Amino acid sequence: MEIEVHKFGGASVNSAMAVENMASIVARVQSQSRAGKVIVVSAMGKTTNALERLIPGVCEPEMREPLLADVIEYHLQILRHLFRSPKALVYGLIKKLFDELRSEIMAPAEGRDYNLLYDRVVLYGELLSTTIVSQYLMQQGIDCKWLDVREVITTNEQHRAALVDMEASGRNTKQLRTDLTEGKVVVTQGFIASAHDGSTTTLGREGSDYSAAVLAYLLDSKSVTIWKDVEGFLNADPKYFHNTVKVRQIPYSEAIELAYYGASIIHPKTVKPLQNKHIPLYIRSFVTPEREGSAVGEFDKIEPQTPLYIFKRNQVLVSVMPKDFSFIAEDNLEVIFAELARLNLKVNLMQNSALSFSFCVDYNEVLLKELIERLQERFVVKYNQEMELITIRYYTQEVIDSIVEGREIVVEQRSRITAQVLVAQWCS
Numbered sequence: 001m002e003i004e005v006h007k008f009g010g011a012s013v014n015s016a017m018a019v020e021n022m023a024s025i026v027a028r029v030q031s032q033s034r035a036g037k038v039i040v041v042s043a044m045g046k047t048t049n050a051l052e053r054l055i056p057g058v059c060e061p062e063m064r065e066p067l068l069a070d071v072i073e074y075h076l077q078i079l080r081h082l083f084r085s086p087k088a089l090v091y092g093l094i095k096k097l098f099d100e101l102r103s104e105i106m107a108p109a110e111g112r113d114y115n116l117l118y119d120r121v122v123l124y125g126e127l128l129s130t131t132i133v134s135q136y137l138m139q140q141g142i143d144c145k146w147l148d149v150r151e152v153i154t155t156n157e158q159h160r161a162a163l164v165d166m167e168a169s170g171r172n173t174k175q176l177r178t179d180l181t182e183g184k185v186v187v188t189q190g191f192i193a194s195a196h197d198g199s200t201t202t203l204g205r206e207g208s209d210y211s212a213a214v215l216a217y218l219l220d221s222k223s224v225t226i227w228k229d230v231e232g233f234l235n236a237d238p239k240y241f242h243n244t245v246k247v248r249q250i251p252y253s254e255a256i257e258l259a260y261y262g263a264s265i266i267h268p269k270t271v272k273p274l275q276n277k278h279i280p281l282y283i284r285s286f287v288t289p290e291r292e293g294s295a296v297g298e299f300d301k302i303e304p305q306t307p308l309y310i311f312k313r314n315q316v317l318v319s320v321m322p323k324d325f326s327f328i329a330e331d332n333l334e335v336i337f338a339e340l341a342r343l344n345l346k347v348n349l350m351q352n353s354a355l356s357f358s359f360c361v362d363y364n365e366v367l368l369k370e371l372i373e374r375l376q377e378r379f380v381v382k383y384n385q386e387m388e389l390i391t392i393r394y395y396t397q398e399v400i401d402s403i404v405e406g407r408e409i410v411v412e413q414r415s416r417i418t419a420q421v422l423v424a425q426w427c428s
C-alpha cells in the first residue's frame with residue numbers, strides 16, 4: 001500500500017476557520033491520490049507555550065486556574081464553531097483530556113524532575129488538537145482514525161529531548177500498516193512519544209516535523225508534505241528580509257547544511273531519516289494549497305540558484321586570552337570546549353589567533369554567567385552581547401555588502417560556498 005505523510009503545524013489549526021481550511025486540504029489530497037495517509041497535527045496555535053507555563057513548579061499556584069481556563073476556553077471556542085451539536089462525541093473526549101490535564105498540573109512538584117513533569121503536561125496540546133481534528137474530519141465524511149503515536153514511536157528516557165529508537169519503533173508499526181488501507185486517513189500527534197519504560201516523552205520544541213519524518217521512514221512512505229504559512233522554502237526568513245525568493249528544489253545535503261546554520265524552516269533532525277530512504281519532503285502553503293511549493297530531495301543543486309540567508313540574532317561573542325600571555329594551544333582549547341559541552345552551549349562560529357580564541361553562542365543569561373565565571377579562573381575573558389550572525393550560502397561580495405549595510409563586521413569567515421559575518425544587531 002502506498003503511504004503519504006502530511007504534517008500540519010500549530011498555525012494551520014489555530015482557529016475554527018483554520019481547521020476547516022486544513023480539512024479542505026485533506027479532502028483535496030484525498031481526491032488526488034488513493035494512498036493511505038498519516039496526518040500529523042501539532043498543538044493548536046500557541047498551546048504548547050501556554051502549557052509550558054502550567055508545569056508544576058513553574059506556575060504560581062494562584063495563576064493555575066486562570067491560565068488553565070484560558071487553554072480550555074481557547075479549545076472550546078474552536079469546538080463550538082466546528083461541532084454545532086452539544087451532544088457530539090467530541091465534547092466528552094475533550095472533557096476527559098481537560099480533566100486529566102487539570103490533575104497533572106495540580107500534582108506536587110517537590111522532588112520531581114522538571115523534564116518529566118514537562119512531558120506529562122505538554123502532551124495534552126497534541127492530544128487535544130488531534131482529537132478535535134480527527135472528529136472534525138469524520139464529521140466531514142473523511143474515512144479517518146485517531147492514533148496515539150505513543151503506541152508507535154519509542155524513545156529513550158531522556159525527557160524533554162528524547163532520542164527515537166528506530167528499531168524498537170519499527171516493531172510497532174504493524175497495526176498502523178493494517179489501518180492504512182487504500183484512501184484511509186490516520187490522524188496522529190507529532191512531538192510526543194513513549195519511552196521504553198512506558199512514560200511519555202517529547203522530542204524537543206518544534207519536533208513534529210521530525211515525528212513526521214520518523215513515521216515516513218518507518219512506513220516507507222512515498223513522501224512527506226509539511227503544510228506551512230509560507231509558500232515553500234524561501235531563501236530567507238521573511239521576518240528579516242524583503243524580496244524573498246522561493247527555492248523550488250533543495251538537495252538533502254543543502255537542507256542539512258541550512259538546518260545546521262540555524263534556518264528555522266527545517267528542524268535539524270528531519271532531513272536525515274528521509275534522505276536515508278530517499279523520501280522526498282515537500283513544503284507547501286496551507287494558504288495557497290493549489291500552488292506547488294518546494295521539494296527537498298535527490299537534486300544536484302538548488303533551483304533557482306540564489307543566495308540563501310540565515311539570520312541568528314541575540315548572539316554573544318566571547319573572547320578568551322590566557323592570563324600569562326601564552327599562546328592559545330590545544331590544552332587551553334580543551335578546557336574551553338569542556339566547559340561549553342558541560343553547559344550544553346552550541347558554538348555557532350569560532351575564530352582562533354595566536355593569543356586569543358573567540359566564539360559565538362546563543363545568548364542565555366544564566367548559562368553565559370556561569371561560563372564566564374568558570375573561564376575567568378584561567379583566562380582573561382571579554383564578551384559582546386547583542387550581536388547578529390548572518391550566514392550566506394552562495395554569496396558574492398555584493399550580496400555581503402548589501403546585507404551588512406555599513407555595519408562593522410566583527411568576525412568574518414568564508415569558505416567556497418558559505419560566508420558568515422558577525423555584526424552588531426540592529427534594534428527591532
Ligand code: ASP
Nearest residue numbers: 042048191205206207208
Ligand atoms: N507543539 C510542539 C511545539 O509547539 C511541537 C510542534 O509543533 O512541532 O513545539
Ligand code: MG
Nearest residue numbers: 009010042206
Ligand atoms: Mg508548533
